[in-house]
Amino acid sequence: MKKNIRQPGDKTEVICEECQAVRKATWNYDNYLLDDGTVVKEVMLAHCDVCGAQAGLAQQSSYLIRNAREKNKRRDRTTITLSRPLRDLAETRVFKAGSSSMSAVEVILLSVLAVLREPDRREKYLLKIKTLEDKKLLKSGTYSERLPIRFNRTTAKLLEEVTAATKLSRSEFVRRAILLEDNLVNEHVRTFTLV
């Protein structure tokens, strides 16, 4: 394994696109430019000994490319507020199903959104969410808990659609999502606890 880690000054041979020839090349750390303009720093690259072009990319640096791509796919964030009892309920629901790398509130919100994503179910479930107003837990306690929620663009768009349709704020929608419990939602909760 050790011999396959390129180190500064190591030599190789590679096809150089600039020279259009097989050239000797020397490995060294350098900045690498991705197509979207992102500069990835300290990538192990083989530089052509004749023209100096970056001709080879070491497999040991793939994680740097991956990290740069992940950073570019930054997730949208929002902060929601809810009461302690509602948060306790969310944690209990998710704990019952398993555990997840996401927060319990995120798991439940994504589970409800997963159901709402299906057009034939959307209307029915939006009505369920709207008619949760009398639930005691929705009214009890102060909104003392502030939680960051992360989601990708698709989820953000869906959340925007359903909050507009219900005329609820994001926080209120999440609070009600925590109270929405049936077999279909719970099935998604179980799936997200595998993540």
Added chain:
Amino acid sequence: MGFKSDKAKVLEDLENLNFDHEARSGRIEEENLLAAGVISPEEAAEIVAQSRGNDYELRPHHQVKYPPVWILTPLVKGTNWYVKGYFLADQTWFISFHPSNS
């Protein structure tokens, strides 16, 4: 040189991490998913292992006479892959590694 020996060499080099990538200009994050860290060497090996004789082609490199470029186009779980590379300096150099419809 030939399908069986080239496939075996690629698999051996993936196993031993005896490979690197052509640092081609442009969309490496789309054209070489192995270089971009989207797939692991183990996953790459699983894909290459699915190659059959008729998924193999040997062509001259568009810029140099030697080494030749091999192309593998295995079908894996309903997805056609496009894997292109060459052997030089006793190792594998990957040029492309992506689903063929991307």
